[in-house]
Amino acid sequence: MSSTSDSHTTFTSPYTHNVVGGSASNYIKKVLDDLVHIPSRRPPQKLFASTIMDSMILADVSIGSMAEEPARLEGKVVIQLVVNEDMLNLANTVHGGCIAYFVDFCSSLALVALDVHQNNDYTLSVSQALNIVFHSPAALGETIRIVNMSVSSGGRSATGRTEIWNDSHKRIIASGTHIKMLPSKSKVKLCAVIVDEGITLPLLGHPMISHHPCTLCLSRHTYPEFPTNIPTHPLLVIDYELVKNGDEKEKDVLWKAATTLGFWYLKNHGAEEFVEDMFDMGAETMDLPMEEKMKYEQGDGGSSFGYKYAGANAVDASGEPDKIEFINIAKDDALSWPKQARRSYPSTVNNRMDSTIVPFVKKSVEINDMILNVFNTKLGLPEGTLNKLHSTEEYSASEARTIKAPKNLPIGRQALGAHTDFGSLSFLHNRLGGLQVLPPGVDEWQYVKPLPGHAICNVGDALALLSGGILHSNIHRVYPPPGAQVGFERWSQVFFTRPGNSVVLRPLSDHSPAIAEAVSKLTEQQRNVLSPGVTAVDWFNRRIKNQRVKNRAGPETWLATIH
Numbered sequence: 210m211s212s213t214s215d216s217h218t219t220f221t222s223p224y225t226h227n228v229v230g231g232s233a234s235n236y237i238k239k240v241l242d243d244l245v246h247i248p249s250r251r252p253p254q255k256l257f258a259s260t261i262m263d264s265m266i267l268a269d270v271s272i273g274s275m276a277e278e279p280a281r282l283e284g285k286v287v288i289q290l291v292v293n294e295d296m297l298n299l300a301n302t303v304h305g306g307c308i309a310y311f312v313d314f315c316s317s318l319a320l321v322a323l324d325v326h327q328n329n330d331y332t333l334s335v336s337q338a339l340n341i342v343f344h345s346p347a348a349l350g351e352t353i354r355i356v357n358m359s360v361s362s363g364g365r366s367a368t369g370r371t372e373i374w375n376d377s378h379k380r381i382i383a384s385g386t387h388i389k390m391l392p393s394k395s396k397v398k399l400c401a402v403i404v405d406e407g408i409t410l411p412l413l414g415h416p417m418i419s420h421h422p423c424t425l426c427l428s429r430h431t432y433p434e435f436p437t438n439i440p441t442h443p444l445l446v447i448d449y450e451l452v453k454n455g456d457e458k459e460k461d462v463l464w465k466a467a468t469t470l471g472f473w474y475l476k477n478h479g480a481e482e483f484v485e486d487m488f489d490m491g492a493e494t495m496d497l498p499m500e501e502k503m504k505y506e507q508g509d510g511g512s513s514f515g516y517k518y519a520g521a522n523a524v525d526a527s528g529e530p531d532k533i534e535f536i537n538i539a540k541d542d543a544l545s546w547p548k549q550a551r552r553s554y555p556s557t558v559n560n561r562m563d564s565t566i567v568p569f570v571k572k573s574v575e576i577n578d579m580i581l582n583v584f585n586t587k588l589g590l591p592e593g594t595l596n597k598l599h600s601t602e603e604y605s606a607s608e609a610r611t612i613k614a615p616k617n618l619p620i621g622r623q624a625l626g627a628h629t630d631f632g633s634l635s636f637l638h639n640r641l642g643g644l645q646v647l648p649p650g651v652d653e654w655q656y657v658k659p660l661p662g663h664a665i666c667n668v669g670d671a672l673a674l675l676s677g678g679i680l681h682s683n684i685h686r687v688y689p690p691p692g693a694q695v696g697f698e699r700w701s702q703v704f705f706t707r708p709g710n711s712v713v714l715r716p717l718s719d720h721s722p723a724i725a726e727a728v729s730k731l732t733e734q735q736r737n738v739l740s741p742g743v744t745a746v747d748w749f750n751r752r753i754k755n756q757r758v759k760n761r762a763g764p765e766t767w768l769a770t771i772h
């Protein structure tokens with residue numbers, strides 16, 4: 210095969226950290242790498258042979274002309290792996306069923322590579338026939354190379370070919386042919402996280418096929434799928450139940466996520482059951498006449514509690530107004546209900562306090578407290594330090610926020626400008642795409658795909674400051690939802706945990722050698738940024754105030770929202 214290289218930069222797998230060779234574009238490599246590493250991203254369902262899939266390393270992806278017919282293109286994908294115990298039969302060699310799985314899954318990757326090259330997307334298809342010849346065995350610990358080629362790809366069926374090589378003994382283990390076809394129309398009645406019968410390629414997202422509530426995210430709405438052909442950043446998935454039960458490995462994954470990108474998915478958190486009701490409360494509130502909503506507006510003085518109309522905040526230094534409206538409910542008001550602590554709210558909020566808002570806030574506080582406790586230990590702080598700084602006993606800027614972005618926003622305009630979150634932890638639930646992150650060292654904004662039943666959590670600035678920069682608060686923004694999703698209103702529900710009002714924001718170096726050491730490695734300028742030395746209440750008020758278009762004097766006003 211001669212190559213048709215369309216990208217010269219290298220692609221490194223974020224899962225296995227190997228450089229993926231071959232002439233295919235980085236985009237094609239990323240699509241395939243994401244497919245191979247679905248178990249690492251751990252979506253909610255169990256997956257057939259996930260430990261085997263997890264051991265695969267995407268080594269090479271190429272698009273080139275076929276040797277026999279140079280006018281035709283061929284997709285070629287090479288997977289490497291080391292034989293592990295999950296693959297063995299009673300004779301201690303790789304099981305024939307496992308070989309069949311290799312041929313099935315890996316030849317499909319070659320077809321996907323070609324499909325994405327030609328159509329910028331790939332089609333879900335199912336197996337019709339699998340023919341395999343077994344040539345020689347492979348034993349535990351031996352290195353295997355699975356070489357896959359597309360053979361033909363027509364309108365309704367496609368054929369792939371696989372050779373499995375034993376690199377340890379330089380001999381062929383098996384060869385096979387795989388014929389795939391388009392499936393009959395799906396009867397699945399929920400938003401499919403993974404439609405996979407071992408032979409079907411995984412499809413992530415909400416197919417627009419049902420009006421039933423999704424059993425995973427409990428959404429009462431049906432949305433078009435999140436597109437497969439846009440730059441998307443994978444996040445580590447943390448199982449909250451495992452963290453809660455003291456699973457050290459899970460805590461390590463959480464720590465890794467929080468100290469690298471600072472974003473992660475959280476599953477099994479138990480707050481999902483309140484989220485749709487929070488959206489209903491938001492819809493009832495946003496449907497009130499503007500005059501009524503404006504009675505509860507947050508104002509220009511730096512308080513964030515209450516209603517914010519679309520266009521009240523700037524999205525960038527030019528003063529471009531934002532496109533979202535939201536209602537912020539103080540954690541202090543939810544926890545003191547029916548007594549008012551901080552301010553009053555529209556009737557639509559009051560009516561839902563007992564049934565919806567108080568349970569959502571309590572659950573969110575419990576979850577974020579648990580996460581803070583893990584960070585406390587990892588940072589080597591005296592027990593309970595971070596929890597004390599975020600105690601519900603003290604008033605703080607912690608709040609629940611329900612956000613509505615209108616449908617059909619102009620594509621390419623920011624709904625919510627690039628920012629880092631001001632507080633310590635954000636616990637976010639959304640159904641449609643639009644959230645984007647700019648990962649450190651990367652110059653392209655990448656979408657974070659909403660996964661049913663998974664919250665998106667992130668570290669905010671206050672926690673980055675307190676930890677001397679060990680915990681990472683990453684920049685993010687909200688764009689109109691991608692693809693066909695743009696035609697729908699976008700709702701998000703956040704709970705922001707922020708330090709108590711009196712907490713002075715500076716690294717906790719006196720209480721943790723790890724923080725002291727991290728701070729000692731910083732430049733003076735970095736140290737100054739991390740030590741504003743003011744109380745949390747003053748710091749938040751200043752940043753919130755400077756977001757307001759009405760307070761804008763020039764580009765410097767928006768710049769003053771950044772730290």
Ligand SMILES: O=C(O)CCC(=O)C(=O)O
Pocket residue numbers: 610612625630637639643644685686687701703
């Ligand atoms: O709506 C979203 O997905 C993110 C919202 C957000 O980043 C925020 O409110 O700080």
Ligand SMILES: [Fe+2]
Pocket residue numbers: 628629630635685
């Ligand atoms: Fe944010």
